Amino acid sequence: MTSLQPPPPAISAPTALWDAIDYAQRGRRVSRELALSLADVSRSHHAALWAAAAQMRDLGRPPVVTYSRKVFIPLTNLCRDVCSYCTFAKNPGDPRAHTMSPDEVMAIARAGERMGCKEALFCLGDRPEARWPSHRELLKRYGHTTTHGYLVAMCKRVIEETGLLPHPNAGVMSSRELAELKEVSASQGLMLETVADRLCGAGGPHEHAPDKRPSTRLAVIRKAGQLQIPFTTGILIGIGETPRERVEALLAIRDLQDEYGHIQEIIVQNFRAKEHTPMAAAGEPGLIELMTACAIARLIMGPDAHIQAPPNLSADYGPLLLAGIDDWGGISPLTPDFINPEAPWPNIGALGALCQEAGYALTERLTIYPDYIDRPGFVAPAVQPFIHAQLDCAPGLVQVPR
Numbered sequence: 001m002t003s004l005q006p007p008p009p010a011i012s013a014p015t016a017l018w019d020a021i022d023y024a025q026r027g028r029r030v031s032r033e034l035a036l037s038l039a040d041v042s043r044s045h046h047a048a049l050w051a052a053a054a055q056m057r058d059l060g061r062p063p064v065v066t067y068s069r070k071v072f073i074p075l076t077n078l079c080r081d082v083c084s085y086c087t088f089a090k091n092p093g094d095p096r097a098h099t100m101s102p103d104e105v106m107a108i109a110r111a112g113e114r115m116g117c118k119e120a121l122f123c124l125g126d127r128p129e130a131r132w133p134s135h136r137e138l139l140k141r142y143g144h145t146t147t148h149g150y151l152v153a154m155c156k157r158v159i160e161e162t163g164l165l166p167h168p169n170a171g172v173m174s175s176r177e178l179a180e181l182k183e184v185s186a187s188q189g190l191m192l193e194t195v196a197d198r199l200c201g202a203g204g205p206h207e208h209a210p211d212k213r214p215s216t217r218l219a220v221i222r223k224a225g226q227l228q229i230p231f232t233t234g235i236l237i238g239i240g241e242t243p244r245e246r247v248e249a250l251l252a253i254r255d256l257q258d259e260y261g262h263i264q265e266i267i268v269q270n271f272r273a274k275e276h277t278p279m280a281a282a283g284e285p286g287l288i289e290l291m292t293a294c295a296i297a298r299l300i301m302g303p304d305a306h307i308q309a310p311p312n313l314s315a316d317y318g319p320l321l322l323a324g325i326d327d328w329g330g331i332s333p334l335t336p337d338f339i340n341p342e343a344p345w346p347n348i349g350a351l352g353a354l355c356q357e358a359g360y361a362l363t364e365r366l367t368i369y370p371d372y373i374d375r376p377g378f379v380a381p382a383v384q385p386f387i388h389a390q391l392d393c394a395p396g397l398v399q400v401p402r
């Protein structure tokens with residue numbers, strides 16, 4: 001054995017499987033040691049993991065699966081990073097490169113409001129002004145020196161003028177930046193993606209993406225916890241990480257959740273290969289692999305966690321319900337998934353019918369999960385009235401437990 005190989009699991013895979021099932025039946029999260037061993041459970045036993053995860057999800061909670069009705073606002077598709085699988089980011093010379101004007105942002109938000117959306121998901125590249133002088137010039141025309149300043153201003157306008165609740169997904173940020181966004185948003189997000197540092201090495205998907213360093217991203221998630229920001233994070237599977245590294249990423253998220261209690265949901269997202277990218281020919285994880293990752297996420301995070309898988313990234317997404325997820329994430333009746341534009345959203349009615357067939361009611365939620373709405377310190381006082389206005393207007397939403 002070379003020193004580069006991970007140590008053998010302390011618990012054999014067959015033992016780990018049966019221990020995990022036992023834990024799940026009792027609603028107990030698996031230990032770190034047990035979680036790491038689950039990475040080695042043979043494929044022929046994965047269905048048992050899915051069933052255990054589904055059983056854990058169903059313990060003590062109503063048969064409800066949630067989603068958030070939202071508009072996606074791609075504030076800018078410029079980025080200072082280059083990830084090998086990304087087609088969202090464009091260089092300024094590309095005719096598809098675009099930074100939205102304030103009028104464009106408000107037009108999407110208002111159209112979403114008319115269609116019953118409640119969330120404005122701002123997605124954007126990481127700090128593009130650090131790389132592109134033309135972007136700095138544009139920001140100046142809009143009265144800002146940073147993309148962050150522009151984002152805060154647009155979140156403020158959207159929440160005040162439309163009532164949609166902003167959820168910025170703005171990349172790596174400082175504590176000050178996170179705190180400023182907390183004043184104008186209901187929740188925030190940053191995918192951890194992976195804890196595999198080696199994927200930042202030569203030839204790795206994150207070689208030219210300094211903002212994808214796992215330690216950097218974990219530090220942002222930690223800062224969000226210190227600031228009591230309801231936070232969405234998750235893992236991206238299939239970009240070259242090993243099953244063990246997936247488990248390590250989930251354990252890193254759990255450690256932060258145990259310390260700060262701010263992780264409102266964990267996304268398990270499957271890599272999709274895109275044409276004209278360096279990873280165009282890379283293999284994609286299949287449904288079985290995704291289901292197993294969702295199940296392990298549930299077993300690690302526990303019965304109360306919210307485990308999300310996007311329905312538009314799997315041709316046949318229904319079976320994900322059998323692997324312990326309880327949320328489909330954001331679905332828009334208006335805007336495409338700008339990160340995966342080739343993957344259309346499912347029809348919400350069809351999704352509801354599928355959930356019903358499986359025994360679950362598809363129910364809308366806000367971007368901020370109910371548990372956090374009235375938890376002291378987790379919502380800025382200026383934002384609280386907008387959240388309660390949404391709850392008052394839409395009694396069918398998943399409600400705050402009282």
Ligand code: SF4
Binds near residue numbers: 079082083086089126
């Ligand atoms: S995945 Fe995100 S950080 Fe990476 S290049 Fe695309 S927009 Fe930038």
